[in-house]
Amino acid sequence: MIPEDHPRYEPLRRRELIADGATAGLVAMEGVAAHGRGETFDYLIGEVTIPSAALAEEMAAAVICTAERPVISVNGNTAALAASAIGDLQRASGAAVEVNLFHRTEKRMQLITSRLEDAGVNVLSGTAERFIPLSHDRALCLPDGIFAADVVLVPLEDGDRCEALKKMGKTVITIDLNPLSRTSQTADVTIVDELTRALPQITEFCREGNRDRFTTLLREYDNKEILRDALITIKNVIDRALD
Numbered sequence: 001m002i003p004e005d006h007p008r009y010e011p012l013r014r015r016e017l018i019a020d021g022a023t024a025g026l027v028a029m030e031g032v033a034a035h036g037r038g039e040t041f042d043y044l045i046g047e048v049t050i051p052s053a054a055l056a057e058e059m060a061a062a063v064i065c066t067a068e069r070p071v072i073s074v075n076g077n078t079a080a081l082a083a084s085a086i087g088d089l090q091r092a093s094g095a096a097v098e099v100n101l102f103h104r105t106e107k108r109m110q111l112i113t114s115r116l117e118d119a120g121v122n123v124l125s126g127t128a129e130r131f132i133p134l135s136h137d138r139a140l141c142l143p144d145g146i147f148a149a150d151v152v153l154v155p156l157e158d159g160d161r162c163e164a165l166k167k168m169g170k171t172v173i174t175i176d177l178n179p180l181s182r183t184s185q186t187a188d189v190t191i192v193d194e195l196t197r198a199l200p201q202i203t204e205f206c207r208e209g210n211r212d213r214f215t216t217l218l219r220e221y222d223n224k225e226i227l228r229d230a231l232i233t234i235k236n237v238i239d240r241a242l243d
């Protein structure tokens with residue numbers, strides 16, 4: 001149990017959620033490693049939502065709220081860290097939620113679905129088919145879910161699937177603390193922020209539903225600038241430490 005007055009309460013709490021998720025079989029062992037990588041990059045951006053990430057979060061809301069068939073793709077880490085935040089975003093945006101795993105087993109699919117449903121998420125069900133142009137089980141998705149989606153939010157995604165979704169003509173939004181990852185570099189909207197900070201912000205922007213602002217963003221948003229700003233932020237954090 002982490003004391004709430006611990007100066008690093010939030011990151012330690014997230015680490016605990018990932019560890020508990022791994023023990024329960026929700027989070028893949030590889031997901032534990034992925035979380036550690038995320039923590040490193042979070043440290044390097046100062047463990048805050050940087051302004052360019054806030055802009056990307058607003059853009060994500062604009063893209064999701066103006067989409068025909070938006071889908072939020074949920075993996076083990078996302079379910080362990082943010083099941084109820086996914087429910088809030090679903091209610092604010094009307095997006096469908098599909099469980100889509102890299103390390104796919106029937107048992108993990110069921111555990112993650114139950115965790116989401118317990119948190120009030122309406123999870124798509126059905127028979128997954130090999131629609132995504134990838135070898136292995138990462139190709140599997142639902143005909144009425146990711147396959148039919150025009151916009152897919154894929155937090156903590158692996159680069160291959162992000163590229164494959166793009167090849168299928170989808171607009172891809174990702175949340176990834178590593179601005180250098182293949183996913184970050186390939187997605188249409190890259191939110192370089194920690195998942196549990198990013199999701200409530202996107203939800204809030206969806207609730208506000210400022211259509212004029214959405215139109216401006218959809219016209220002017222430049223993801224390259226967002227990535228560049230994240231890298232400059234990291235450089236500045238390091239420069240300050242060297243001073």
Ligand code: PTJ
Nearest residue numbers: 030031034038075076101102103156158176177178194195
């Ligand atoms: O549950 P599964 O089977 O679908 O597997 C999920 C993992 C995460 C194991 C899988 O998608 C994977 O291997 O992902 P990668 O390629 O390691 O990419 C995950 C990215 O998310 C990395 O760039 C991390 O820096 C980043 N990341 C990790 N934790 C967070 C994060 N970004 C934002 N918030 C986090 N909490």
